[in-house]
Amino acid sequence: MARAKRTGRRTGNPDTRSEILGAARRLFADEGYESVSMRRIAGEAGVDPSLIHHYFGSKDELFMAAIELPFDPAPEVEAALQAGGIDGAGERLVHAFVRIWDGAHRDKLLAVVRSSLSKPAMSFVLKQLFEHRIVKTVQATLGDTVDHIPVRANFIASQVFGLVVARYILKLEPLASLGEKELAETIGPTIDRYLTMPVGHLTRDS
Amino acid sequence: MARAKRTGRRTGNPDTRSEILGAARRLFADEGYESVSMRRIAGEAGVDPSLIHHYFGSKDELFMAAIELPFDPAPEVEAALQAGGIDGAGERLVHAFVRIWDGAHRDKLLAVVRSSLSKPAMSFVLKQLFEHRIVKTVQATLGDTVDHIPVRANFIASQVFGLVVARYILKLEPLASLGEKELAETIGPTIDRYLTMPVGHLTRDS
Known part of the structure; x- marks a missing residue:
């Protein structure tokens, strides 16, 4: 439970969630927001793409979570x-x-x-x-x-x-x-x- | 000699120099540039005030060195x-x-x-x-x-x-x-x- 605090309300499995966030950060930083697909991030994280939608919703929301921004400006x-x-x-x-x-x-x-x-x-x-x-x-x-x-x-x-x-x-x-x-x-x-x-x-x- | 590189041209004794810089950083941060005298910094560093003048010249020059600014703007x-x-x-x-x-x-x-x-x-x-x-x-x-x-x-x-x-x-x-x-x-x-x-x-x- 100590780790769940960082992951917001939709906690799910903290390992899966942080795998996805880590993959998203790496790919957004290396290749840019536009050119990285959700499918690509799922592949990098080793999870099914549907899990990203489950945990984060849209690509924008995943991006906000990846940079730890509390809301979309x-x-x-x-x-x-x-x-x-x-x-x-x-x-x-x-x-x-x-x-x-x-x-x-x-x-x-x-x-x-x-x-x-x-x-x-x-x-x-x-x-x-x-x-x-x-x-x-x-x-x-x-x-x-x-x-x-x-x-x-x-x-x-x-x-x-x-x-x-x-x-x-x-x-x-x-x-x-x-x-x-x-x-x-x-x-x-x-x-x-x-x-x-x-x-x-x-x-x-x- | 490995440490001398960080201390610029007037190397002197690197320990004395870095003691003075450390004391200056602490006092400037805690009490402010204006209210800290060279004598005070010397006391904090445990050196004679003349050594500060020897290594750094003026208080302004000591300040620039303390924040590692390459020149005075x-x-x-x-x-x-x-x-x-x-x-x-x-x-x-x-x-x-x-x-x-x-x-x-x-x-x-x-x-x-x-x-x-x-x-x-x-x-x-x-x-x-x-x-x-x-x-x-x-x-x-x-x-x-x-x-x-x-x-x-x-x-x-x-x-x-x-x-x-x-x-x-x-x-x-x-x-x-x-x-x-x-x-x-x-x-x-x-x-x-x-x-x-x-x-x-x-x-x-x-």
Whole structure:
């Protein structure tokens, strides 16, 4: 029972579950989220593919479990962007981001970020999360009105990751003590600029 | 001789040197850069204060050695800011920053940042470096023309730390492949905004 605690509610057989997670981490890190199938992970773990569905549901859910993220950030991003389109999108994104980080998941998120920033294999996995969940969500939500979303998302990420470092890791003052509203008003316009400035010269995508 | 390599050019007695560094790290982390004297560090290390001066020179140099930073960033910040005052300061800072990171020190800097972000005691030391070297340098250089520098420096740091994470740790593309000029043109205006926007409502300093 001591091990079952780590595996969440659907515990099942902890050995099978951790075999699957280990195989998923290795394959996602080596070959990338997109190119690895559930069948492939099952083969690597030496289990029947139906067991992965049984334990984890979808590939996205398996991915979140593999990187030990307490929830999927993509729906939060989608909700913040869809609430009013491009106008004020930066402020809404910062509000959502700070609300999540200031909430119950902070310690768990901090653990994921610390390990992602210190271990190269985990950095690669965080990069995959960003590229295959966040950028795609922004593309699906704003793709009709905003061009060159991948490079814009890179710069937005640079500001948002830096907010995590400054506020939650280094705890710089007074930034670490500011409220959600002050942060959204200060950083939101930076994100809006990255969403709207001309960036064609920075990218080869279409 | 195997140990001498880690201790740089002025090797001296590696035991004495590492005793001093260990004492400095502990005291800087526990009590802060400002409140710890060289004499105090000498006492903690059990050596004569003159030995610290002999091995490390100034308190600043001891601090850089204690956090294993390959060079002092303060003069770079000072040069970038003094070159033309507040106009275009953001672009010049990003140019200087990317030039340093894209240069010979990258691996060493990355090691310092990785350990600072993953180990809380090292995070505290990086915070001290920021507060007692960088913020003070900005204050000394721009303090006559810019108010509320500490809170502005917090937001600038959030963008600059995030650039490190996005470009050098996660290696997000296309950002990681962009040149110094493109990064300075894109991120410089963000820093200029943090240097010039009204921030009185975010701070209690004067």
